[in-house]
Amino acid sequence: MKLFQSIFGRGETLGRYPESLIEMATERAIDLTDARLRLVPGYRKRLRQPVIHAIDQVIALVDAIPAPLAASRDGYRDDFRLAALFASGEEMLQILGRDKGLRDCLASAEGPGAGRVISLLVARREERNILGMDLVGDQVRRDVAQVSVSFAAHRLLEPNESEPECRRFLKRRAFDHVLVLALAEITEARVERADLQRRRDLLQRKLRALKRGTLAFGAPNSGQADEAGIQAELDTVSAQLAELGADQGVLRTHLGVVADRLAEAEHQVWSEELPLCLGPMNIRRDPDDPSARQMVFQELRDAQGQRAVMLLLAIAPRDLPPVEDFVAAAERYL
Numbered sequence: 001m002k003l004f005q006s007i008f009g010r011g012e013t014l015g016r017y018p019e020s021l022i023e024m025a026t027e028r029a030i031d032l033t034d035a036r037l038r039l040v041p042g043y044r045k046r047l048r049q050p051v052i053h054a055i056d057q058v059i060a061l062v063d064a065i066p067a068p069l070a071a072s073r074d075g076y077r078d079d080f081r082l083a084a085l086f087a088s089g090e091e092m093l094q095i096l097g098r099d100k101g102l103r104d105c106l107a108s109a110e111g112p113g114a115g116r117v118i119s120l121l122v123a124r125r126e127e128r129n130i131l132g133m134d135l136v137g138d139q140v141r142r143d144v145a146q147v148s149v150s151f152a153a154h155r156l157l158e159p160n161e162s163e164p165e166c167r168r169f170l171k172r173r174a175f176d177h178v179l180v181l182a183l184a185e186i187t188e189a190r191v192e193r194a195d196l197q198r199r200r201d202l203l204q205r206k207l208r209a210l211k212r213g214t215l216a217f218g219a220p221n222s223g224q225a226d227e228a229g230i231q232a233e234l235d236t237v238s239a240q241l242a243e244l245g246a247d248q249g250v251l252r253t254h255l256g257v258v259a260d261r262l263a264e265a266e267h268q269v270w271s272e273e274l275p276l277c278l279g280p281m282n283i284r285r286d287p288d289d290p291s292a293r294q295m296v297f298q299e300l301r302d303a304q305g306q307r308a309v310m311l312l313l314a315i316a317p318r319d320l321p322p323v324e325d326f327v328a329a330a331e332r333y334l
Contacts, residue, residue: 017052025051025175029258032179034186037255046255050262057265058174062167064271065298068118068314071096080293081311084278085123085151090321095154096121096313097320105159106317117315118166119159122300122308123151125274132283147284149276151309159315166312178268181303182261186254267303274299274309 017025026047030037037043069079076082076089086092096102105117127149134144158169261268274297279285285292297309 017055022048022051025055029179029262032176033183033258034251034254036251037258040251040255043255046259047262050259054175054178054262054265058171058178058269061174061269061271062170065120065167065170065310065312068163068312071121071313071315072319080278080295081297083293084149084276084282084295085121085154085309085311093320096156096315097323099154099156099159101156102159102315103323105161114161114317117159117161117317118163119156119313119315120166120170121311121313122155122157123310124153125299125307125309126150126152127284149278149282149284153308156313174269175265177302178261178265179258181268182258184304185257185261189253189257269300269302271298271300271310273297 023044026044029047029051030043040046069075069082071082071092073089073093076086076092082089082092086095102117102119105119106114127147130146130148131143132146132148133140133142134146158166158173160166160169275294276297277285277287277289277292277294279289279291279293287294297311299307300310301307
């Protein structure tokens, strides 16, 4: 953690970092993907520029997040985004107060005296087509096709009393997420390789048995046809294994995956503006509709298709309702 507090610290210059920190970041990339990559000669040199590029990208990503928005009852009334994310100001404070990350932060040594906590709120946006009531002209009509927008799975990331510290940990999280995506690709390749190797071994055994005559129950012609079919399938599987790289080249292939994902970090995790025009019930409206509330979210996306809207929040612990102790509540009824 001290490593990334240093890399993503104050006054960093994009693309220019101390060599010791670049080396430590490289080792973190190895630790989070495949520790055996240290066996590949020159792995540090191979990862140097990709690591620097990825650090640049996650710094830019997090620094672009706007200043914290007050997650208070007044803030709820004043900002359409909070009103879209939560049904009411009270619900907002209840959901935030139940968040485990925030509770852990407040329970830490620095937490009890915190006047405010900064954290990134993420939530999954869901849209569905519905039939509802709507005012068309001067008439209320039923069964009008509408698009309902809702938000679920609210979660607070990296709550911290200090905004710079919160952003610092968010940069570390974004860097790690790029590595998680690289690990997923490596794992998928491992599973594919293991499956192909099993199929290849099975086909080879079948082919040997067929040539010995132990599977040749039919006429010679049908046996020859079977042998040709098995050989063709074996050739296909062998070619697929060759595309994944020879056994001795697997680690180099994995190193290439890590380097490539870091080198294209901006295509692995990024944010886009998400403009929405919603009515009071979170129904999509045209921008010229009198009931439309126009707002712009930032939506976090990754290469696996995951996406979540995000807002940096400033939360005053004193505004949060007390968290109910469900164990104590249950004991009262026993």
